[in-house]
Amino acid sequence: MNREGAVFVAVLALLWQGLASAGMLPGYLVSPTIILGEFVSLARSGELLRHSAVSLYRSLTGLALGAGLGVAIGLLAGISRRVAGFSEPLVSLTYPVPKVAFLPVLLVWFGISDMSKILLIALSCFYPCYIAALYGVRAVDPVWVWAARNMGARPGRVFFRVIVPGAAVHIFGGLRVSLALAFILMLASELIGSSNRLGLGFLLLNADAGGRFDIMFAAILAIATLGFAADRALLFIRRMLLAGYTVSEDVAHA
Amino acid sequence: MPRVARAVWTGIAPVYPVVVALLAWEAFARFGAANPRLFPGLGAIAEQAIVLLRGHQLGPHLGASMTRVALGFGLAVVTGVPLGMLMSRSARFGRTVEPLFSLGYPVPRIALYPIAVFIFGIGHTSKVILVALECLYPIAIQTYYGVRSVNRLYIWSAQNMGAGPSQVFWKVIAPAAAPHVFSGFRIALPIAFIVTVLTEMVSSTEGLGWLILYASASLVQARVFASVAIVAVIGFIVDRLLAVLRNRLIFWEREPVLVAMR
Numbered sequence: 001m002n003r004e005g006a007v008f009v010a011v012l013a014l015l016w017q018g019l020a021s022a023g024m025l026p027g028y029l030v031s032p033t034i035i036l037g038e039f040v041s042l043a044r045s046g047e048l049l050r051h052s053a054v055s056l057y058r059s060l061t062g063l064a065l066g067a068g069l070g071v072a073i074g075l076l077a078g079i080s081r082r083v084a085g086f087s088e089p090l091v092s093l094t095y096p097v098p099k100v101a102f103l104p105v106l107l108v109w110f111g112i113s114d115m116s117k118i119l120l121i122a123l124s125c126f127y128p129c130y131i132a133a134l135y136g137v138r139a140v141d142p143v144w145v146w147a148a149r150n151m152g153a154r155p156g157r158v159f160f161r162v163i164v165p166g167a168a169v170h171i172f173g174g175l176r177v178s179l180a181l182a183f184i185l186m187l188a189s190e191l192i193g194s195s196n197r198l199g200l201g202f203l204l205l206n207a208d209a210g211g212r213f214d215i216m217f218a219a220i221l222a223i224a225t226l227g228f229a230a231d232r233a234l235l236f237i238r239r240m241l242l243a244g245y246t247v248s249e250d251v252a253h254a
Numbered sequence: 255m256p257r258v259a260r261a262v263w264t265g266i267a268p269v270y271p272v273v274v275a276l277l278a279w280e281a282f283a284r285f286g287a288a289n290p291r292l293f294p295g296l297g298a299i300a301e302q303a304i305v306l307l308r309g310h311q312l313g314p315h316l317g318a319s320m321t322r323v324a325l326g327f328g329l330a331v332v333t334g335v336p337l338g339m340l341m342s343r344s345a346r347f348g349r350t351v352e353p354l355f356s357l358g359y360p361v362p363r364i365a366l367y368p369i370a371v372f373i374f375g376i377g378h379t380s381k382v383i384l385v386a387l388e389c390l391y392p393i394a395i396q397t398y399y400g401v402r403s404v405n406r407l408y409i410w411s412a413q414n415m416g417a418g419p420s421q422v423f424w425k426v427i428a429p430a431a432a433p434h435v436f437s438g439f440r441i442a443l444p445i446a447f448i449v450t451v452l453t454e455m456v457s458s459t460e461g462l463g464w465l466i467l468y469a470s471a472s473l474v475q476a477r478v479f480a481s482v483a484i485v486a487v488i489g490f491i492v493d494r495l496l497a498v499l500r501n502r503l504i505f506w507e508r509e510p511v512l513v514a515m516r
Contacts, residue, residue, distance in 0.1 A: 089269055090271050103455070105482065216368060
């Protein structure tokens with residue numbers, strides 16, 4: 001973060017703290033120090049860890065399932081006209097559909113279980129990865145493929161050594177979108193149906209029902225931290241795997 | 255005759271996977287081991303869809319949801335586009351608000367919904383604000399990139415030929431940035447639908463999300479699927495409309511690939 005940005009955030013936090021201490025904010029805007037205190041005490045009691053672990057399990061399993069299928073089918077559609085001819089109409093028809101709408105359906109089929117949440121997350125994560133992988137393959141310079149073939153590479157080798165690395169930058173773009181979606185849908189599915197009283201969404205909802213704004217904000221802080229950390233972890237993996245490729249950094253990391 | 259057959263085939267060929275998927279669904283509903291109450295066939299779903307479309311139920315819910323989508327998306331457009339432009343035109347402003355994007359982007363804003371409900375109630379306002387908040391990010395970020403990617407030479411030559419600041423903006427920067435701005439809209443629109451349906455499921459008394467949840471709670475799965483199908487068709491139509499509008503306004507350039515975004 002740059003200097004101006006840090007100052008901006010610090011001023012906002014100080015303003016919030018000052019107004020809250022002076023009693024000039026409504027009761028639901030708890031001061032930052034109280035939120036941090038509650039966050040620490042939740043973390044110490046182990047409660048935060050329990051809820052976070054369950055939420056992470058749901059979102060990351062769903063992400064792995066949806067993104068894995070999305071990337072695999074997207075790559076296949078990228079190299080095979082026949083596969084693309086089958087998958088493209090289905091995807092373009094169902095892509096604009098809000099996938100949350102399927103949550104009640106999944107809840108009836110699989111119960112209020114981890115399964116229904118994981119499947120919903122997987123369904124949503126499929127699309128960005130599929131599209132990114134497909135266009136990633138199409139963006140690979142055909143000259144590279146011809147060159148590899150000309151030098152005697154077999155189709156399998158062309159696929160794994162030329163096409164997949166060539167599409168990797170796009171695929172990571174899709175993965176990043178899917179990661180953000182996985183967190184949104186994890187939270188949504190926990191807000192709508194969390195039976196085993198676990199998960200950050202449940203913690204948030206429960207605090208809401210009890211009017212505990214300090215716990216609510218602490219839960220939001222935990223969700224924000226996890227989302228941020230997961231995003232950074234993905235960017236780190238991307239940097240490791242794509243070392244040497246020119247990856248355009250975007251506004252978020254200027 | 256072969257000519258007619260070929261014409262029919264070229265008409266059907268692009269959508270044959272959809273037909274295959276529908277047939278597979280029907281086959282599973284008929285011959286699968288699933289309980290027909292839990293896995294209704296296409297006939298039962300169509301019947302419920304007709305009931306919904308004919309009756310008085312759908313109108314108010316559809317109206318409520320579309321109002322929320324339109325207001326939230328509109329709010330995001332009128333705040334996000336100027337924000338993105340300011341960020342790219344002024345380096346200092348860009349650096350100042352940068353944490354909003356670098357820290358705020360990976361955070362699921364939906365977590366703020368319970369607080370928004372507490373502050374604004376469960377009516378339109380809390381949902382509209384959340385929709386706007388989620389849509390703001392793609393729109394502002396794409397606008398920022400769009401304006402930044404304008405070729406300097408175009409700006410310089412316009413200035414050199416005596417164009418004033420407003421002329422440079424409207425004649426050079428705005429048209430050059432427009433394709434990016436529109437791809438921001440295209441990304442944000444499905445998000446507006448998702449957040450609307452989602453917030454209506456969490457807490458509401460009207461709207462398509464509520465309708466789906468209500469049908470589900472009444473254990474009428476065919477109606478759930480009918481409502482989901484209606485939401486799907488509306489989402490598809492609105493997306494197409496935006497694409498048509500885009501191609502009308504930005505006729506000089508083909509649409510860039512959407513997910514290359516982030």
